[in-house]
Amino acid sequence: QVQLQESGPGLVKPSQTLSLTCTVSGGSISSGSYYWSWIRQPAGKGLEWIGRIYTSGSTNYNPSLKSRVTISVDTSKNQFSLKLSSVTAADTAVYYCARDKCNNSGCTRAFDIWGQGTMVTVSS
Amino acid sequence: DIQMTQSPSTLSASVGDRVTITCRASQSISSWLAWYQQKPGKAPKLLIYKASSLESGVPSRFSGSGSGTEFTLTISSLQPDDFATYYCQQYNSYSLTWTFGQGTKVEIK
Numbered sequence: 001q002v003q004l005q006e007s008g009p010g011l012v013k014p015s016q017t018l019s020l021t022c023t024v025s026g027g028s029i030s031s032g033s034y035y036w037s038w039i040r041q042p043a044g045k046g047l048e049w050i051g052r053i054y055t056s057g058s059t060n061y062n063p064s065l066k067s068r069v070t071i072s073v074d075t076s077k078n079q080f081s082l083k084l085s086s087v088t089a090a091d092t093a094v095y096y097c098a099r100d101k102c103n104n105s106g107c108t109r110a111f112d113i114w115g116q117g118t119m120v121t122v123s124s
Numbered sequence: 125d126i127q128m129t130q131s132p133s134t135l136s137a138s139v140g141d142r143v144t145i146t147c148r149a150s151q152s153i154s155s156w157l158a159w160y161q162q163k164p165g166k167a168p169k170l171l172i173y174k175a176s177s178l179e180s181g182v183p184s185r186f187s188g189s190g191s192g193t194e195f196t197l198t199i200s201s202l203q204p205d206d207f208a209t210y211y212c213q214q215y216n217s218y219s220l221t222w223t224f225g226q227g228t229k230v231e232i233k
Binding site: 037049052108111114117 | 169170173213219
């Protein structure tokens, strides 16, 4: 059973770079044709997809965040990571990593496995 | 960008009620539509994918329908465990991006 776990600083200063890592356990990040995504949720608000990475390293980002986001993968550590630069208070949120649900029929473009989420606060 | 409009934003219902939540896309998304349930402090849980496919382990009282621009999530008989917030999510196969609806909070009447 694949599980995801986010990790990283819970407090980031304004204008700095937010860095989070998602560790995949119970399976190899390289096995299958999965996309791995980052999603965030400000307190009391809805969900916002940030971006995704394929195990080959190809990425797609939310156009509203694209200029500040970098997602990378480290297959040797079974991890993928998020960097969000020039953060402001508006980037304060719970950050989730998630996996696209895929089966023998292909990928569904729905997220069936989620991490528990990690709260990141942007404040001086 | 494709915009998702989810309605209602809040829904008050009783145990046993039939509940319907609607999600509309600003342009056709084929069947790339999923529904999630989220409880406070928890990650979202996948209920429905590809508009109408029930995720494994999800009770059959949950169903999804629609294609193109209009989609619905139906709970046939609301149970106490179903009081939560529900989100739709679309995938844009042209821009390769995902967008969530604003959410519907299902409250106890």
